[in-house]
Amino acid sequence: MIQLTLQEVAEATSGRLVLGDNGASASTVVRGESQTDSREVTAGNIFFARHGEETDGHLFAGKAVDLGAALLVVEREVDDRVPQIVVADATIALGALATEVVRRVREAGDLTIVGITGSNGKTTTKNLVAAMAERVGTTVASAKSFNNEVGGPLTMLRLEENTRTLVAEMGASAAGEIQRLTSMAPPQIGVVLTVGLAHAGGFGGINSTFEAKSEMVQDLPETAVAVLNRDDGYVGRMAELTRARVRWFGLHPEADVRATDIDADANGTRFTLHADGASLPVSFKVLGEHHVTNALASATVGLELGLTLSQVVEVLEGATRAARWRMEVMGGRDGITIINDAYNASPDSMSAGLKTLAQIKKPTGRTVAVLGAMSELGEYTIEEHLRIALLAVRLRISELVVVGAEARHLHISAINEGSWDGECVFFESRDDAFDYLESSLRPDDTVLVKSSNAAGLNLLGDRLGEAFA
Structure with missing residues (x-):
């Protein structure tokens, strides 16, 4: 401080x-x-x-x-x-002190504030943007997932007189929370990644989620930049709500920063990055095609911070994982791959994880999805768990291992699909699931461990990673 x-x-x-x-x-x-x-x-x-x-x-x-x-x-x-x-x-008082510290640093120096929000991908994007900002000068970024009324100010209070960039995750579980954070640290660059059903129980539905996430761009001045996902219809509508200059990212051909020629496998994702009339190939080691969106968002911010396209690509290619417990590749013994993605889960990220699992399957192995509950979905809880079970069946996931009473709907729905005969099993505890998996996994199996943080399956993923190291 x-x-x-x-x-x-x-x-x-x-x-x-x-x-x-x-x-x-x-x-x-x-x-x-x-x-x-x-x-x-x-x-x-x-x-x-x-x-x-x-x-x-x-x-x-x-x-x-x-x-x-x-x-x-x-x-x-x-x-x-x-x-x-x-x-x-x-x-x-914590927020008030953070506000004063940010004000003083901005007045005394050359501080750029980057605010990042979205239903999915905030932490991955924050980490990538922070790596970009380090190329410019001293950077402070949110630790872990510090993005609420407590974590946000704690991050802001780490500012020093010589800090050049503050990269702040700004999350919300209710309306008004993002606006409160942006009032403490007004962004010059505001990023909105996605609008989905994460925290829908607190927001009350997708339209309320849209209204809450749009708080990121509504108060941006004309001198600021709104970095928006061209592929997300809800995020796209935010261009009408901001005075800031809009910079689009995505796969859409009209995006200012976009990707083509996407090719994903167990080693990461390769794509061609296009921006400002130039193009470069990228070998992105972060697992999962869905993380290309986060890479494009961070690339857009990097360019706004003054990096060249070559420097942006260097940062992207230097990233080895999204973040701790986010598509983290572990294991390796007998060709068994453990993907620990159990820090958080929403319907969108759960779907993306399952699609990645199906996509990177080894020809001689099985796909095993170890799934726990998705939290904070409110009235959508049962419906969304049923939908994920149906997706697992349709993707022909070899085996579904459901853990925890809160996720039982996943198990019941998968069985009711009638497509499987014993390929879905249920365990109340992480320990029982570990014992089963330790004895049943076969050479070349690929295993996804995915749940919301409250389910604690990240610890199960770690145990499996160690057991099959």
């Missing part, structure tokens, strides 16, 4: 400064990272004691001080060993 005094932090958060017993004064400077999880605190950090869904951060303030926290932002006084700033709401 940039250098701020305790008094300046108090003013930014509209809080009351309470000096501790360590001799600090209002002019004492803090510049450590901010944390909301006491387990992540290191010396010099600021700890925000939030009321979480399951616990109260104030209960862990003492632990944060023990680990070296230099300042506590609290809703009630808790520990007088270090200074405290007492605020009405610690989460709101």
